[in-house]
Amino acid sequence: MRVLMDGLGLVEAPRWHDGRLYFSDWTAGEVHAVATDGASEVVARVPSLPLCTVWLPGDRLIVVDSPNGRLLRREPGGDLVPHADLGLKGWNDIAADGRGNVYVNRVDFNPMSGEEARPGTVFLAPPGGPVRQVADDIAFPNGMAVTPDDTTLIVADSYRHQLVAFDIAADGDLSNRRVWADLGDGVPDGICLDADGAVWYADVPHQLCARVAEGGPVLRTIELDRGAFACALGGTTLFITAAQWNGMTAAEMVTPGSGRVLAVEVDTPGVGRP
Incomplete structure (x- = not known):
């Protein structure tokens, strides 16, 4: 395992795209892009917590502006323009399918x-x-991913210790809700899919990332010295965003400067989306 970037804040939402890893530093309100050699730049500044992103077909980055209840789209010149009006607040993670449908989840309380x-x-x-609601009763919705064939959305429910799956209809609606994996005492945050159909999930309180198959068997575990918030695959490299977690109600949820982007080699490549 190697440290790709260090000295960050609450780091989340890693996304592999076009040879670079994009991730958010929620503390700084910044979206970064970093190459495998560590060269990095800030590609967007949005004072949002949460601050999650996804790539649309056609090479557009979508950013969740949670306090203002909207999605922003990054144009080729770097400008952020309105993409969708969500209304309300509390927006968290985001995923997209190959048809341009964007799924964004909402936490209905202030933790x-x-x-x-x-x-x-x-x-x-x-x-x-x-914009319309397509699913409810997710105790604490967190990371999401769409399968490469655009037929299934997987949602991490942190409070119920589960990965929940839905079938995706042609119009984007969700149905056939089911428990994709019961994680026991696992607390799934950000997730990503690999080419064998397994899911990697990051777990903050247990300070690890785990690879699980449908039904819940644990295939591999990577232990850390700090909370793992999210993960993404770029080829056979698993990127993990991690920081020292102090608690949801702490004055500083993570220890300042403890945020890191880590890279570890795994056997099975990703599918090109979270």
Whole structure:
């Protein structure tokens, strides 16, 4: 395992695209791109917490602007323009399919204030269409991924210790909800898919990333010295965003400067999307 970047804040949402890893530093409100040699640049600044991203077909980066309830699209020159109006607040992770459908989930309470938990939801922002809710009753919706054939959306439910799957219809609607994997005491945050159909999930309290097959068998575990927030595959390199976790209601949720982007080699490559 090697450290690709260090000295960051709450780092999340790694996405492999066109030979570079894109990730968000929620503390700084920045989206970074880093090459495998460590050369990096800031590609967007959005003061949003959460601050998650996804790539659309056609090479457009979509950014969740949670406080303002909207999705932003990065244009070729680097400008951020409105992509979809979500309304409300509390937007968290995001995924997209090959047709341009964007799925974004919402936490329906403020965990940072100690507010009592309420189940969250998943919304769909289709290309050119109105935003609509397509799933509910996710205790704490976190990482999401769409299978390469665009037929299945997998959602991490951190509070229920599960990965939940839905069938995707031609119009983007979700159906046939099921538990894809029961993780026991695992607390899934960000997730990614590999070419064998397994899911890697990051686990903050247990300070690890785990690879699981459908049904829940654990295939591999990578232990860390700090909380693992999310992961992404670029070929056979697993990238992990990690930081020292102090708790949701702490004045500083992560220890300043403890954020790292890590890289470790694995056997099975990714599928080109989270």
